[in-house]
Amino acid sequence: MADRPRILLIDSYDSFTFNLASLCKRAIPGSHIHIIKNDALPPASFIPLLQHFDAVVVGPGPGSPDNPEDIGIVKDLWHVAEDSLVPVFGVCLGLQSLAVEHGGRIQRLNVVKHGQVSRIHHQGRDLFENVGRVDAVRYHSLHVGLSGPADLEPLAWADDGEENGQVLMALKHKRKPFWSVQYHPESVRTIGGGEDVLRNFWRLASRWSVTHGRITLPWTVTAEDLTGACWPSVRPEFAIRDPAELSTTPVLTRALGAPYADVSRICEMLDVEDDSTDFVMLNSAAAPGRFSIIGCLSHTSPKxxxxxxxxxxxxRRGQDVTFAELGTLDIWAWLAAFMRRRKAHGGTPGVPFWGGLVGYLSYELGVQTVAPVPPRSATHPRHPDVNLVFVDRSIVVDSRDQLVYIQSILPSDDDWLQEMTGRLRKILAAPAADRPLGVPSSGLVPAPIVTLPDRAEYISKIAAAKEWLFSGDSYELCVTAPTRIRAPKATVAVARGTSSSWELYKTLCSRNPAPHSAYLRLHPSTLLSSSPERFLSYSRTPDSLCQLRPIKGTVRKAPDITREVAEELLSGSRKEVAENLMIVDLIRHDLHSVVGEDVHVRQFCKVEEYETVWQLVSVIEGKPAPAIKNKTHSDLGWEVLRASLPPGSMTGAPKKRSVEILRELEGAERGIYSGVLGYADVGGGGDWAVIIRSCFKHDERSLPSHDSLLHHAGDREDAAPGAIPSTSDEDFKGLGGLTERLGALHDTTDRPSDSLPDTLFDEWTLGAGGAITALSDPVAEWDEMVTKVESVLRAFDDPTSR
Structure with missing residues (x-):
């Protein structure tokens, strides 16, 4: 056997594969891990390739071993000729496949186990030699029953009592070097049955190879052409080729003490109320947020x-539009290259943003990486999936230290810095006088028309989602639906002749403050966000640290909801913890895929206090391996972002199969909702939040089409949303008194909307949903979705009517 073991890991499109790769690296020190998809090679290429590996690990995956599309070449692995045998360790689907190919049968569990921890009973031998107590995480709805020829020997089981009885948890083949477990040894909450069991497998595999005289063939270029480089590796598009691209420009900075710093006042000083212009502001409007970022855009700011x-x-720079061909790059590599040419240095180290790209990325952009689907046809135009502006002048407000930073990365910009410093001193010298969010209504402005998703249809989708969970295709599905709002432009804006969307944002921010609030007006789209959930942050190079903070589990604050009560409802809930655990394991996989082994769960299912809610939050961190860091430099954040989207908390696991199922269930694209918003800093850092508790609209401006790289040749038409039908009483179950304040939305009597011009109305979309597990109650999930809608819908409530 080779000095440095070479392991082939077969990935059945699971979302825990790279966690298993990391576990193998720990259990088999110095090993090279090569990962291939289960449908990547035909048997004629796959079988000879086995001679170059010391062992094979068959990872978990969605579906059933009875389905050839789910299992791929794994089925052929169990039937290779004697002279091609290689030691194999299977996990979950791997165990089920081994059993089915040797006389076992697949059955459904009466009670599925997704994200559940069970005691594993074993006899302390074979895979479990010198292994004590095992508490293992299970992700399965199918299990194996053994019958027929006694080629397989059980090694461990779980006792589910009245739910499922005894369930097989590990087995081996009596004559061939095949071992497997049903539980997930790579899960962060598996204790005792992970690294020790893999180490025992390697000991057994090595002994079998020596006993049977198996010799691993030397590694060849041809073999690597089939499998790719060993994990972790850098995509060629992200490898630095030209050192000249790493040159940087200085950041110019002025700092002001600002005990009365008010983000809204600063934005209004910068003409945020002019709806014809683009404007970007990322607002830490509540704890634990600290820094707020305001872009000082000009008409030539690159968009x-x-x-x-x-x-x-x-x-786009003002009216000048050019087109940059992607060529051999994808959009992620193009964005990385764009930022690589604009690196900067010398800003205040504690300020996270010195300048860079600010904006949003759609949900579907992430889906394209995981499960590519054809784009919409030309007859159904879409809005931007990437909508970013390059900010070279900015204002950053530090609410904790009461400081304001004025920054520029434009050379010789001292005059602008001096002018802006003077303007800020004037408006920050004293606290702002309260300005009402609304003015008395004349009675001519109608109430908003709110169209919730159809209640019966939504509940039926949840039932359908649960069937996918029972069939083994997913462990968790985040089912969502859009709510449409035809709203009159804010009364206060009509009275003042200012931006309706800005007034709406201020109302949203005051009624639902959140650490990742944002006002992004990047025509043709406007996004108002009060998101509580950070998706991904990464610090500046050279010691870049990636952090993800998934939220699964929320309880709204109330006088009787103390921390102790919230902890009982959240961290004491088997359902809530299981949801969070599944996303934690999924995120670990996404992060491992890029940075390598150094990924750790710093916080698991801790209840955190926010302005209006208690949240169940986990924290996952990762640092790039030296080889990765040296090759990617400041591009690491873009690659982690690409690998991690769409957010696992908004899809489910395994991610690929889940997004495919959700696409069919939901029947429409999500667009901006459940994508991410944030920034990529010129110093190499970045911070992105999940777009939830948000609403967005598209105006009638169109994006220019592409006929040449130099001139306009036509427009891509962006049709405005059609009229929104009125809603029924049934749709509003769960909204409580909010509907009364919004008016009798389903009654058109004496409502003047038909007689008012469309220019007085905006068409807003807000998405909401929830993670569906086997423990979900469909009606309760509907109520939870409506509660999330209500948190944003409050912004449309006329404050003068209460």
Whole structure:
């Protein structure tokens, strides 16, 4: 056997594969891990390849071993000729496949086990030699029953009592070097049955190879052409080729003490109320947020838009639009290269943003990486999936230390810095006088028309989602639906002649303050966000640290909801913890896929206090391996972002199969909702939040089409949303008194909307949903979805009517 073991890991499109790769690296020190998909090679290429490996690990995956599309070449692995045998360790689907190919049968569990921890009973031999107590995480709805020829020997089981009885948890083949477990040894909450069991497998595999005289063939270029480089590796598009691209420009900074710093006042000083312009502001409007970022845009600030399926990126500076061909790059590598040429240095180290790209990325952009689907046809145009503006002048407010930083990365910008410092001193010298969010209504402005998803249809989708969970295709599905709002422009804006969306944002922020609030007006789209959930942050190079903070589990604050009560409802709930655990394991996989082994769960299912809610939050961190860091430099954040989208908390696991199921269940694209918003800093850092508790609209502006790289040749028409039908009483179950304040939305009597021009109305979309597990109650999930809608819908409530 080779000095440095070489392991082949077969990935059945699971979302825990790279966790298993990391476990193998720990259990088999110095090993090379090569990962291939289970449908990547035909048997004629796959079988000879086995001679170059010391062992094979068959990872978990969705579906059933009875389905050839789910299991792929794994089925052939169990039937290779004697002279091609290689030691194999299977996990979950791997165990089920081994059993089925040797006379076992697949059955459904009466009570599925997704994210559940069970005691594993074993006899302390074979895989479990010198292994004591095992508490293992299970992700399965199918299990194996053994019958027929006694080629397989059980090694461990779980006792589910009245739910499922005894369930097989580990087995081996009596004559061939095949071992497997049903539980997930790679899960963060598996105790005792992970690294020790893999180490025992390697001991057994090595002994079998020596006994049977098996010799591993030397590694060859041909073999690597089939499998790719060993994990972890850098995509060629992200490898630094030209050192000249790493040159940087200085950041110019002025700092002001600002005990009365008010983000809204600063934005209004910068003409946020002019709806005809673009404007970006990321607002830490509540704890634990600290820094708020305001872009000081000019008419020439470079704006980047991209639509899935296009072979080019639009670059707009004022009225000048050019098109950059992607060529051999994807959008992620193009964005990384764009930022690589604009690196900067010398800003205040504690300030997270010195300048860079600010904006949003759609949900579907992430889906394209995980499960590519054809873009919409030309007859159904779409809005930008990437909508970013490059900010070279900015104001950053530090609410904790009461400081304001004025920054520029433009050379010789001292005059602007001095002018802006003077303007800020004037408006921050004293606290702002309270300005009402509304003015008395004249009675002519109608109430908003709110169209919730159809209640019966939504509940039926939850029932359908649960069937996918029972069939083994997913462990968790985040089912969502859009709510549409036809709203009159804010009364206060009509009275003042100012931006309706800005007034709406201020109302949203005051009624639902959140650490990742945002006001992004990047025509043709406007996004108002009060998101509580950080998705991904990464610090500046060279010691970059990636952090993800998934939220699964929320309880709204109330006088009787103390911390102790919240902890009982959240961390004491088997359902809530299981949801959070599944996403934690999924995120670990996403992060491992890019940075390598150094990934750790710093916090698991801790109840955190926010302005209006208690949240169940976990924290996962990772640092890049030296080889990765040296090759990617500041591009690491883009690659982690690409690998991690769409957010696992908004899809479910395994991610690929889950997004495919959700696409069919939901029947429409999510667009901006459940994508991410945030920034990529010129110093190499970045911070992105999940777009939830948010609403967005599209105006009638169109994006220019691409006919040449130099001139406009036509427009991509963006049709405005159609009229929204009125809603029924049934739709509003769960909204309580909010509907009364919004008016009798389903009654058109004496409502003047039909006689008012469309220019007085905006069409807003807000998405909401929830993670569906086997323990979910469909009606309760509907109520939870409506509660989330209500948190944003409050912003449309006329404050003068209460």
């Amino acid at each position: 980047i838009t991209y639509i899935i399926g296009d072979s080019f990126v639009r670059l």
